[in-house]
Amino acid sequence: xxxxxxxxxxxxxxxxxxxxxxxxxxxxxxxxxxxxxxxxxxxxxxxxxxxxxxxxxxxxxxxxxxxxxxxxxxxxxxxxxxxxxxxxxxxxxxxxxxxxxxxxxxxxxxxxxxxxxxxxxxxxxxxxxxxxxxxxxxxxxxxxxxxxxxxxxxxxxxxxxxxxxxxxxxxxxxxxxxxxxxxxxxxxxxxxxxxxxxxxxxxxxxxxxxxxxxxxxxxxxxxxxxxxxxxxxxxxxxxxxxxxxxxxxxxxxxxxxxxxxxxxxxxxxxxxxxxxxxxxxxxxxxxxxxxxxxxxxxxxxxx
Numbered sequence: 001x002x003x004x005x006x007x008x009x010x011x012x013x014x015x016x017x018x019x020x021x022x023x024x025x026x027x028x029x030x031x032x033x034x035x036x037x038x039x040x041x042x043x044x045x046x047x048x049x050x051x052x053x054x055x056x057x058x059x060x061x062x063x064x065x066x067x068x069x070x071x072x073x074x075x076x077x078x079x080x081x082x083x084x085x086x087x088x089x090x091x092x093x094x095x096x097x098x099x100x101x102x103x104x105x106x107x108x109x110x111x112x113x114x115x116x117x118x119x120x121x122x123x124x125x126x127x128x129x130x131x132x133x134x135x136x137x138x139x140x141x142x143x144x145x146x147x148x149x150x151x152x153x154x155x156x157x158x159x160x161x162x163x164x165x166x167x168x169x170x171x172x173x174x175x176x177x178x179x180x181x182x183x184x185x186x187x188x189x190x191x192x193x194x195x196x197x198x199x200x201x202x203x204x205x206x207x208x209x210x211x212x213x214x215x216x217x218x219x220x221x222x223x224x225x226x227x228x229x230x231x232x233x234x235x236x237x238x239x240x241x242x243x244x245x246x247x248x249x250x251x252x253x254x255x256x257x258x259x260x261x262x263x264x265x266x267x268x269x270x271x272x273x274x275x276x277x278x279x280x281x282x283x284x285x286x287x288x289x290x291x292x293x294x295x296x297x298x299x300x301x302x303x
Contacts, residue, residue, distance in 0.1 A: 063239035079236040098127035100241040123227020138169035139193030150225035157197035157218035169194035250277040
């Protein structure tokens, strides 16, 4: 019976060669299309994962949120209290690696020997370098004492060193440069360390393939306290970043941190703590990409 069916099928194929070839071609194209779509989808997923992970896969951002009407009722800006952060470290031992705080002064120019380079000046805590995965290639990080008292020690990029000083990163350590913030005059900074600036990654992330190295504005890091004092800003903290230890479920920790701070915030402030982790964003992206790839593959398979 099986042999007869096989012979009948072969005879049918031979008698309809054109239809047979077209059918086979359709099947081949359909399978190839599905394989191509799945491969492209997986590649895009991996690319997105790598890009998002570069922003800190263990980072959890926490910030204060208030509805518009409730915010208008506030006479004082909301701020997370320092003792709350200390309580947080005690409440979650072994799960938190460090805490990152930053405050941007704004765009500025750095001058040395008549050369001027554009830059963005950011006041940071010691944990910021960990949260942003800043890689020092020369010198050292800003000292604990400098962070505490607020000195003008700074960390600059190797691109800045190349353009402004024309020396190696090692030779730049210990040199002084002048910061000119619009309307605030000149301020001398002392270079403590130099970090690597990945120009190619910057171009990929910002999509500006026409950018020239000398036109890019890199970041200069100074102690957080220095930035606050320079701007005469009140000691307020409306957002910060927690860096979880390796192996910690950041999605779960983000939820517990949000609950922890919401229990601390008085109801009459009308503020709530919100949080999100990079890992949750990656998981959501993977889910969306998987669903999209599956849907397109099914359509291609049916076609």
